[in-house]
Amino acid sequence: MDKEKMDKEFEKLWNETPLSHSESEKEASWEQFQSKTFAAKKPKFKVWRYAVAAAVIIFVLIGTGIYFNGSPLQDDIYLTSNTVENTTSIIKTVALPDSSRVELSPNSKIVYANNFETNRKIIVEGEAYFKVTKDKKHPFQVFCNETTTTVLGTSFTVQENAQKGVTVSLYEGSVQMNVKDQDKKWILKPGEKFIYGNNTAEVAEFNRFTDFENEKLSIVSDYIKTNYGYTMTIPEEYSNQRITIRINKKEDLKTIVQLISEMYNLKFEINDEVKQITFR
Structure with a gap:
């Protein structure tokens, strides 16, 4: 309320109150004047306070939106x-929370996320081989540069090239490939x-197997040492034994060891601490 209106209101209230009124009546008149004159000022403070709160919320949401949009995992x-x-x-070797292995x-x-068992999305820089645990309810996705690998199978490698390119090689199962800002999808088969x-983008074939044709068992031993570190x-009497076998280049080590043990009727023990396989 401006000064002119305030003066008129004051004069009106004052004229309505005779000088013969008691002190209590005068006090009541003064309170009435205050309520009429200053009541409108209170909401201004409240509106301003809520406006500040809203501005803070908007700022937080905008900041969060920038963080979300800047991520390769999007929403x-x-x-x-x-x-x-x-x-x-x-x-x-890395064991993921969903029992997949990298x-x-x-x-x-x-x-990868803390809630990886339900949010199976993972970013790769460099090169990694994945052995994925199947879970139809929670797709397994690998992000590398502008590519997204959606796992429909189990076993593949993702390799980031020096020129910021990507190569995905499938050993088992099936994967779907997507490229940022492109609608086309590529479905890979084992060996592609x-x-x-x-x-x-292109799809090519590669040899996913290592073949041993009538080789000494010691040659397979050297292969396991080079590729698995074990x-x-x-037994000495088996060192010159010959073997013909085809091995998936990314086959699980225990599968290879079990196959050899069955072929030669041997028992085996794997010591992961010292990376030692012993046949008896």
């Missing part, structure tokens, strides 16, 4: 995550690899 971005980096010179190559890194770089000990 499925996680606020807390786990990062595993291999700074060694040998392959590092063989992380040197100078490579993966990032997806190559993406310089905004072009030393294989066999």
